[in-house]
Amino acid sequence: MPKEFRISGRLAAWDLRGGPLAPAPGRPRLLGSGPLSRLLRTDAETSGEPWAKPQTPSSLTPDTAVISPQDPTLLIGSSLQATCSVHGDPPGATAEGLYWTLNGRRLAPELSRVLNASTLALALANLNGSRQQSGDNLVCHARDGSILAGSCLYVGLPPEKPFNISCWSKNMKDLTCRWTPGAHGETFLHTNYSLKYKLRWYGQDNTCEEYHTVGPHSCHIPKDLALFTPYEIWVEATNRLGSARSDVLTLDILDVVTTDPPPDVHVSRVGGLEDQLSVRWVSPPALKDFLFQAKYQIRYRVEDSVDWKVVDDVSNQTSCRLAGLKPGTVYFVQVRCNPFGIYGSKKAGIWSEWSHPTAASTPRSERPGPGGGVCEPRGGEPSSGPVRRELKQFLGWLKKHAYCSNLSFRLYDQWRAWMQKTHKTRNQDEGILPSGRRGTTRGPAR
Amino acid sequence: MSRREGSLDPQADSSVSPLPHLEAKIRQTHSLARLLTKYAEQLLQEYVQHQGDPFGLPGFSPPRLPVAGLSAPAAGHAGLPAPERLRLDAAALTALPPLLDVVRRHQAELNPRAPRLLRRLEDAARQARALGAAVEAVLAALGAETRGPPAEPAAAASAAATAAGVFPAKVLGLRVCGLYREWVSRTEGDLGQLVPGGPA
Numbered sequence: 050m051p052k053e054f055r056i057s058g059r060l061a062a063w064d065l066r067g068g069p070l071a072p073a074p075g076r077p078r079l080l081g082s083g084p085l086s087r088l089l090r091t092d093a094e095t096s097g098e099p100w101a102k103p104q105t106p107s108s109l110t111p112d113t114a115v116i117s118p119q120d121p122t123l124l125i126g127s128s129l130q131a132t133c134s135v136h137g138d139p140p141g142a143t144a145e146g147l148y149w150t151l152n153g154r155r156l157a158p159e160l161s162r163v164l165n166a167s168t169l170a171l172a173l174a175n176l177n178g179s180r181q182q183s184g185d186n187l188v189c190h191a192r193d194g195s196i197l198a199g200s201c202l203y204v205g206l207p208p209e210k211p212f213n214i215s216c217w218s219k220n221m222k223d224l225t226c227r228w229t230p231g232a233h234g235e236t237f238l239h240t241n242y243s244l245k246y247k248l249r250w251y252g253q254d255n256t257c258e259e260y261h262t263v264g265p266h267s268c269h270i271p272k273d274l275a276l277f278t279p280y281e282i283w284v285e286a287t288n289r290l291g292s293a294r295s296d297v298l299t300l301d302i303l304d305v306v307t308t309d310p311p312p313d314v315h316v317s318r319v320g321g322l323e324d325q326l327s328v329r330w331v332s333p334p335a336l337k338d339f340l341f342q343a344k345y346q347i348r349y350r351v352e353d354s355v356d357w358k359v360v361d362d363v364s365n366q367t368s369c370r371l372a373g374l375k376p377g378t379v380y381f382v383q384v385r386c387n388p389f390g391i392y393g394s395k396k397a398g399i400w401s402e403w404s405h406p407t408a409a410s411t412p413r414s415e416r417p418g419p420g421g422g423v424c425e426p427r428g429g430e431p432s433s434g435p436v437r438r439e440l441k442q443f444l445g446w447l448k449k450h451a452y453c454s455n456l457s458f459r460l461y462d463q464w465r466a467w468m469q470k471t472h473k474t475r476n477q478d479e480g481i482l483p484s485g486r487r488g489t490t491r492g493p494a495r
Numbered sequence: 496m497s498r499r500e501g502s503l504d505p506q507a508d509s510s511v512s513p514l515p516h517l518e519a520k521i522r523q524t525h526s527l528a529r530l531l532t533k534y535a536e537q538l539l540q541e542y543v544q545h546q547g548d549p550f551g552l553p554g555f556s557p558p559r560l561p562v563a564g565l566s567a568p569a570a571g572h573a574g575l576p577a578p579e580r581l582r583l584d585a586a587a588l589t590a591l592p593p594l595l596d597v598v599r600r601h602q603a604e605l606n607p608r609a610p611r612l613l614r615r616l617e618d619a620a621r622q623a624r625a626l627g628a629a630v631e632a633v634l635a636a637l638g639a640e641t642r643g644p645p646a647e648p649a650a651a652a653s654a655a656a657t658a659a660g661v662f663p664a665k666v667l668g669l670r671v672c673g674l675y676r677e678w679v680s681r682t683e684g685d686l687g688q689l690v691p692g693g694p695a
Contacts, residue, residue, distance in 0.1 A: 120661045153549030181547040183605040184661050188549070196557050199662030239607055 114147075114189055114197035122203040122289040125178050125237065131171045132164065133189035133198060144169040146192030151202075152185050176204045178237030205237035207291030211266075211284040214298045217307045217399045220335040221391075224274055224302060226257070227267040228284050231293060240288040244268040249279040249299060276302050307399035308333045308388045311345065311367075316382045316409035323376035323412045329368040330384050333401070341398070342390040347371070348403070352379035373444060377413035381406040517636045521689050524629040528683035531622050535676035538615045542672045545606045546665045557666045565590040565674055568681045577689060578639035581630055584682040588627030591675050592620040598668040605661065619675055630682060633689075 114135045123129060133147060147169040149156040156171065164170045169189065179185050184201030191197055209231025216226040226244055244257035257268035274280075280302070284295040311330040319325040332343055345363040349371060350356060363369050374380060383403040391398065543551040559567075565587060572580060599616035606612060 150549065152547055153552050153555070181545070182608065183546055183665065186547055186549060186662060186665070188662070199660070199666070201661035201665070 116187070116189055116198040116200040118200065120184065120201050120203070122205075122238075123176055124290065125204055125206055126175055127204075129171070129173045129176060129202065131173075131187065131200065132168050133171070134168045135197065136167075143167060147197070148190050148192075150186075150188045150190060152180055176202070178206070178235075179204045182239045203238055203289055205288065205290060206232070206235075208232075208236055208240050208286035208288055208293045210293045211242065211286050211295040214282060214284060214295060216282060216298065216300060217305045218274070218302045220308055221276065221302060221306055221339070222274075223272065224270040224280075224305075225263060225267065226270075226282060227263060228295065230266055230286065236288055236290075238288040238290065240286055242266060243285045243287070244282065245285060246270065246280050246282045248275060249281050274302055303391055303394060304396050305399055306336075306388055306391055308336050308386055308401050310401045310404035311384045311386050312404070314382065314384050314404045314407045316380070316407045318409065318412060319370060321412055323414045324372060324374045326371045326374060326380060326382070326409055326411060327368065328371060328382055328384065330404070332367055333386055333388070336388050336391070339388075339391050341388045341392075344387040344389055344397070345369075345384055346387075346400070347382060347384050349380050349382045351375065352381060352408070374411050376411050379408055379410045381408050383407070514636075517633075518691055520629075520633055520636055521686060521691075524626070524633055525683065525686035525690050527626055527629060528679055528686055531626055531679045532676070532683050534615070534622065535619065535672070535679050538619055539669075539672045539676055541609075541612050541615055542602075542668060545602070545609050545612050546669070550665065550669060557669065560666065560670060562594060562667070562670055562674065565594060567674060567677055572681065573684075577685065578634060578637060580685045581634050581639070581682075584678065584685055585627050585630040585634065587674075587678040588623045588630065588682065591623040591627075591671070591678065594671045595620040595623065595675065598671050601664045601668060605664070619672075623675065623679070626679065626682060630686075633686070 114133055117132050117134070121129065133144070133149070135144060135147070143166050144163045147161075148158070149161055149169075149171050151173075156173075160173060161169055161171050171187075179202065184203050186199060187202055188199045189197045211228045211230050213229040214226055215228075216224055218224050224246075228242075228244075230240070230242065242260075244260075245254050246257065247254050257270050259269040259271065261267060262269040278301065279299050282298045282300065286293045286295075311333055314328065314330040317327050317329075319327050326349075328347055330345075342365050345366070347360040347363055347369055348357040349360075350358065360369065360371070371380075371382075383406050385403045386401045388398040388401075389396065543555075549555045568583070568587075572583065575583070595616055599613055599620070602609065602616060603613055
């Protein structure tokens with residue numbers, strides 16, 4: 050049986066008696082046979098020694114040529130000295146006429162020089178980062194352009210320390226962590242990130258196995274997590290040029306709990322009130338057994354806008370009324386939940402994702418206004434007139450003292466309804482038609 | 496089946512038609528080969544994309560190195576009798592999966608962030624096995640001999656053929672993907688000649 054040798058981390062099989070494995074009669078010769086067995090060594094790969102004697106050569110065909118070094122790894126900005134040595138097939142082949150390409154582009158002749166009759170040397174300086182993770186293709190060509198040998202260059206940077214680790218647990222059942230790679234991850238080399246975790250006071254290091262669950266730098270631990278005890282979590286980054294380790298994050302699962310968004314969010318009109326919508330939802334069921342108090346947030350926007358308005362401090366309620374909206378307008382509404390107070394903890398949890406958007410429209414306004422329609426002043430501010438000034442004052446008071454108070458909204462509804470009635474009556478008395486024009490018939494003056 | 500080059504039995508009376516299930520089997524296998532020819536082309540394009548230039552450049556022509564256990568269809572393949580062609584097709588399709596597995600393992604190291612390429616290589620191995628088995632079933636239904644003595648396991652041969660270098664490994668992968676495309680395309684052509692109403 051042929052003995053196995055390790056070459057640059059890869060295995061190749063060789064027959065110790067006669068060199069390469071002899072092919073069966075009539076079978077094609079094996080790739081990589083020929084002079085490789087005579088030049089075989091077991092040491093690690095080289096890296097750019099000047100005019101290095103071929104150590105782990107690469108031949109595409111037997112008895113053709115050899116490039117050294119083979120598959121070197123180099124820092125960005127460093128230099129490379131390489132050689133291409135031909136082996137006399139066809140007989141009399143020399144280094145004259147040979148040339149180099151790198152990633153398919155022919156290299157300038159002045160970068161090469163003929164070392165001896167059979168060896169062409171190359172000097173590259175100030176190398177850029179590798180164009181692809183499989184390595185830059187450095188190829189030695191014969192005069193007719195045929196490929197004699199190739200070597201792949203790995204030019205990059207060692208990884209920097211990963212940072213900004215954040216983790217969350219969905220309903221206390223799992224743990225997902227996300228991090229930022231150092232130097233924004235651009236090392237030009239394949240860099241492996243490994244999330245490690247252990248119980249702080251005891252236990253062995255564990256390695257997360259489910260990667261890329263919420264983005265390229267994330268990992269998910271699905272089970273077997275302890276509660277009421279701290280974990281230490283860190284990230285290790287490794288590539289061909291080195292490794293780096295993040296700072297350790299210490300956390301208790303109970304302090305990073307999040308939950309599902311509130312289900313069954315419904316948005317509906319509030320009777321005929323043209324500037325209000327009612328939002329109702331259900332508390333997430335997954336944490337109902339864990340004694341938590343939910344906080345909620347609502348955000349809403351006009352249909353054709355990208356600007357959300359956020360309603361904070363919707364504490365532990367499952368309904369809210371939005372006011373100061375534009376009449377006759379479609380609004381999108383979302384709700385999210387923060388499960389703070391799990392098992393009596395005073396710490397806030399982590400906000401859930403927003404619920405799916407739910408849409409509803411406010412009724413169109415029946416009140417006359419400038420231009421024939423009611424346009425709510427920008428930002429809800431009244432533009433002119435005594436009624437509008439009062440409205441502004443009342444809205445300001447309402448927002449300050451009782452934003453989501455049911456009692457206040459009832460009063461406000463009553464006030465609004467009264468205002469509308471008062472306004473209609475005033476218009477009729479003055480003979481003002483809905484379009485704003487005065488009619489010919491006048492009613493009694495008030 | 497009509498008398499024509501590559502017909503199943505040159506001595507057969509032209510009025511004797513194959514069993515309906517054989518026709519159906521041939522059509523089905525031909526359709527599979529046609530689909531896999533398309534996939535093989537996609538695999539080749541995906542492969543060269545991830546190796547970097549010059550692999551994807553027009554005119555790139557590395558040495559067509561022989562791969563242990565498998566060679567390209569011979570020049571005279573089309574002139575052989577149909578059963579012989581199908582036997583060669585089946586043998587090649589059987590030899591391909593271990594070679595594709597070797598290429599996938601290389602690429603898992605070289606291009607770990609190319610899941611689509613790795614998946615295509617895995618699928619190609621599985622699909623080559625399936626097509627090879629389907630061709631052998633057609634041969635059996637025709638009453639023709641299927642495989643000869645089992646060949647040297649391609650896995651051992653391909654492991655031995657693992658080049659000492661990344662560039663040769665890239666070239667090997669290109670060669671294997673190219674052979675896969677050639678053989679599924681060849682199989683499609685050979686079966687197409689057997690499909691009733693197909694090209695003479």
